[in-house]
Amino acid sequence: MGDASNLHPQLIDFLHRSPTPFHATREMSQRLLEAGFEQLDLSRRWKLQPYGRYFLTRNDSSLVAFTCADAAFTERGFRMVGAHTDSPCLRVKPNPELSQKGYFQLGVEVYGGALLNPWFDRDLSLAGRVSYRCKQGKLRSALLDLRDPIAFIPSLAIHLNREVNDKQSINPQTQLPPILSLCGEEKAPDFRAQLKQWLQGEHSDIDQVLDYELSFYDTQPPAVVGLKQEFIASARLDNLLSCFVGLSALLANSEKADQKAPCLLVCNDHEEVGSQSSSGAQGPLLASVLERILGERESLTICMENSLMISVDNAHGIHPNYADRHDGKHGPLLNAGPVIKLNSNQRYATNSESSSLFRHLCEQAEVPFQSFVVRSDMACGSTIGPITAAEIGTRTLDVGVPTFGMHSIRELAGADDLNYLHKALSLFMQQAELPFA
Structure with a gap:
């Protein structure tokens, strides 16, 4: 290096x-x-x-x-x-499960002074630290990075918001929860149970996920860009x-x-x-x-x-x-x-x-x-x-x-x-x- x-x-x-x-x-x-x-x-x-x-x-x-x-x-x-x-990023809340109109979403909190508009219409993944109790009764932590895109925050179509290009205010409580999947009329899945499933491949000793510090991030990889390759975008x-x-x-x-x-x-x-x-x-x-x-x-x-x-x-x-x-x-x-x-x-x-x-x-x-x-x-x-x-x-x-x-x-x-x-x-x-x- x-x-x-x-x-x-x-x-x-x-x-x-x-x-x-x-x-x-x-x-x-x-x-x-x-x-x-x-x-x-x-x-x-x-x-x-x-x-x-x-x-x-x-x-x-x-x-x-x-x-x-x-x-x-x-x-x-x-x-x-x-x-x-x-x-700056979007952090998952402690009790994040949302089930709205048949979609499974996660509630998020804005960390730092983020520009919020660019978070819409991006392929998002999830990463951070997860703390759990192992089968021996000890408390441990593990890092998680799903890498694959699992979530999306869709923009509202311009046909339903004709003034969006003139003025745009974003309510982080109601307009930023990412969509992860369809859940129909069922209750939203237990997020901690899902975390345990994601981690079990590398951490077979997990008994129960207790808490986490997880953030969404854009899966588009960093790149050298420009006609002369003179910029780094990431x-x-x-x-x-x-x-x-x-x-x-x-x-x-x-x-x-x-x-x-x-x-x-x-x-x-x-x-x-x-x-x-x-x-x-x-x-x-x-x-x-x-x-x-x-x-x-x-x-x-x-x-x-x-x-x-x-x-x-x-x-x-x-x-x-x-x-x-x-x-x-x-x-x-x-x-x-x-x-x-x-x-x-x-x-x-x-x-x-x-x-x-x-x-x-x-x-x-x-x-x-x-x-x-x-x-x-x-x-x-x-x-x-x-x-x-x-x-x-x-x-x-x-x-x-x-x-x-x-x-x-x-x-x-x-x-x-x-x-x-x-x-x-x-x-x-x-x-x-x-x-x-």
């Missing part, structure tokens, strides 16, 4: 295998294990070695991976990259593209015999809903890991002063059909390089020092770069950047590749930007010292 010459098919494979944060975390874990990283258990004591390579997960949906370099953590600081594993580019590039850069750097500084990748869950959870950026995960690595508070404080976090989350590319939604001087173009994201109200964590460092790195790596500031009369989104900066007190920078259709069921990014971002992050992780006077 560290080979930058083959990133496009690797990213497409990663996206295809990662329909939920649980699957993305499993995929990253498997690639770290294959690269020789050792998995740590948060519930046990650690014995870290100089030049050791380690990773850990929490809730099966967040991951921290790091390299130790030599023992001089405090003096050298960490080169850190942060991203998030979750994306679900969950925000923000699995950043997770993939961060991991790829970490793996590439960890393979170097002359690794100069400790590096760290954190991929948090729950960014799209505020990050306030045990596995989110506003939770204790990263700070507690750093405390365990460094041993005591003073060393952590000194180390963070010598560290830098690059928060990587997609940026809004200037849409040719909606160019007026951008500040005329800050409209990032696809395939024109990663975007430095700035906001004077701290919705992004970038300041002049961290921005200057990234500009310097991009020039050294011969990578183009751009800047984004939201229009002054529009609200600005945010990232894990400001939250992480507040939690651990280190210099932080927000960057990302420009993207169209952010939070849609299918997004578009530039194929060249994938390589540009990888080059910049790889060079960042190779810095023995940050070039601040």
